[in-house]
Amino acid sequence: MNQKLLKLVCNTPGIPGFEDPIQEIVEEILRPVCDEVRRDRMGNVIGQKKATKPPVGERPLRVVLAAHADEIGMMVKHLDGNGFIRFEPVGGLNAQAIISQRVIIHGREPVNGVIVPTNGDKLPAMKDMLIDVALPRDKVCELVEVGDVITFAQELVRLNDKVYMGRNFDDRIGTYCLLEAMNHLGDTSVDVYAVSTVQEEKGVRGMPVAAFAIEPDVGLAIDGSLTWGAHIGKHENICALGEGTGIYLMDGLTIADRRLLRFLFDLCEKHKIPYQRNIGGGTDASAIQRTGVGALATTIGAPTRYMHSTVQLAHSDDIVATIKLLVAFLENSHHLEKLVR
Ligand SMILES: [Zn+2]
Numbered sequence: 603m604n605q606k607l608l609k610l611v612c613n614t615p616g617i618p619g620f621e622d623p624i625q626e627i628v629e630e631i632l633r634p635v636c637d638e639v640r641r642d643r644m645g646n647v648i649g650q651k652k653a654t655k656p657p658v659g660e661r662p663l664r665v666v667l668a669a670h671a672d673e674i675g676m677m678v679k680h681l682d683g684n685g686f687i688r689f690e691p692v693g694g695l696n697a698q699a700i701i702s703q704r705v706i707i708h709g710r711e712p713v714n715g716v717i718v719p720t721n722g723d724k725l726p727a728m729k730d731m732l733i734d735v736a737l738p739r740d741k742v743c744e745l746v747e748v749g750d751v752i753t754f755a756q757e758l759v760r761l762n763d764k765v766y767m768g769r770n771f772d773d774r775i776g777t778y779c780l781l782e783a784m785n786h787l788g789d790t791s792v793d794v795y796a797v798s799t800v801q802e803e804k805g806v807r808g809m810p811v812a813a814f815a816i817e818p819d820v821g822l823a824i825d826g827s828l829t830w831g832a833h834i835g836k837h838e839n840i841c842a843l844g845e846g847t848g849i850y851l852m853d854g855l856t857i858a859d860r861r862l863l864r865f866l867f868d869l870c871e872k873h874k875i876p877y878q879r880n881i882g883g884g885t886d887a888s889a890i891q892r893t894g895v896g897a898l899a900t901t902i903g904a905p906t907r908y909m910h911s912t913v914q915l916a917h918s919d920d921i922v923a924t925i926k927l928l929v930a931f932l933e934n935s936h937h938l939e940k941l942v943r
Contacts, residue, residue: 603918604782607631608758611778612768615708615753617675617692618804621645624671628777628798635784636796646812647671649796654789658939663792665935666821666897667783667928668809668886669776670802673769674910676752678707685739686732687715689752693803697728699911704755705733709746713737714755754912764844764918771906771914773802775921776824779903783928791936792820799886806855809886813893819942820862820898820935821890824924826906826914827880833908841905844917846876847924850901853881855888858900861941866902866927869934875926876919878905898942902927 616624625647632639632649639649653662674693681687687707700717707713715735720726733752735742756769768774777798784796795816800808813821827848830836841848849866851858870877882901891899904920 603921607781608766608778611781612758612770612774615706615751616671616673617751617753618672618801619692620751621671621800624777625798628671628781631781632784632796635787642811642815644808644811645800646808647798648812648816649784651784651787651790651794651796653791653793655791657791658936659943663819663936663939663942664795664816665792665932666795666797666813666816666818666890667780667824667932668797668799668812668821668890669780669824670773670799670808670886671777672800672803673753673774674803675754676705678746678748678750678752680748681742681746683739685737685742686734687742687746688729689731689733691728694910695728696910697725697731701725701731703912705752706755707733707735707746708751708753711745713745756912761915766916766918767913769912769914771916772826772909773824775826775904775906775916779824779921779924779928782925783932786925786929788929788933790932792932794932802886806884806886806889809889810893813889817894818890818897820938821887822899822928822931823885823887823890823901824928825882825885825901825903826909827903828882828909829905829907831907841878841880843905843907843915844919845905846878847902847920847927848880848882848905849877850880850882850885850887853887853901854884856885856891856899856901859898862898862900862938865938866900866931869930870927873926873930875930876923877927898938
């Protein structure tokens with residue numbers, strides 16, 4: 603594990619539509635390991651690494667890995683007469699997960715605040731929640747305006763020697779795995795496209811544009827796998843923390859190609875990579891699979907407990923397994939040639 607990189611990736615803000623801070627870091631890290639890195643009009647970062655070995659067919663397959671750079675957050679909606687701030691969620695937040703959380707408003711300068719209890723011992727609806735920044739109203743108006751981005755202040759922490767906690771492991775663990783896979787990639791017979799996508803949390807809005815430009819043959823989204831915990835039983839979320847990378851059989855938007863699944867399971871067996879089957883929520887894989895003429899696609903990723911909360915948990919063994927599978931996948935994906943021609 604590259605602790606320094608993990609920390610940098612997880613502590614950098616980037617809510618849907620405002621991913622520039624994290625995308626700049628991604629570009630910087632991809633540049634030395636790619637032949638070309640560009641950012642498209644939507645803001646997707648696309649790193650291309652050309653095949654270093656001869657292709658199986660007449661041209662190298664185009665193989666995509668995609669992790670979404672956006673994290674759920676909020677936007678300033680209203681400043682009231684007392685200088686309290688109301689906000690609009692950007693991405694799937696729930697009231698329980700955000701009450702009493704420290705936030706940073708990215709105004710004229712960063713402003714610290716907290717989402718305060720406003721309804722006695724009952725949970726307020728999100729529309730009735732207020733952020734208190736503990737400054738006079740005039741000062742608030744000077745620093746903050748409607749439309750400013752709000753992120754959670756929670757930074758990466760280590761709960762114990764194996765488990766990390768963070769506000770945005772969905773999908774910054776995916777971003778970290780994407781970057782580390784590219785850092786460790788050997789020779790390939792395929793052209794690899796490492797894509798750091800935007801606006802996934804608002805309904806997979808970035809990846810379709812990247813996929814349209816790339817025209818992938820095969821692709822994997824990298825995203826958190828739904829994981830049982832105190833919130834939900836194993837019969838509903840079938841992945842467990844620490845038991846290997848999750849391979850999506852199906853999610854709300856994609857039914858994985860069965861031949862690609864078999865290929866991934868076999869790779870895991872051959873390389874002794876721990877894995878588990880996941881049934882997930884909905885990811886960038888849908889756009890890889892269904893843009894243009896279509897591609898073989900699914901999603902893999904480390905189990906992430908309490909996704910869409912500010913206290914998401916991930917296990918270092920699962921992160922390592924995910925990176926290993928991504929590297930093995932890219933280095934062997936030319937064997938999928940016969941399935942896509
Ligand atoms: Zn996600």
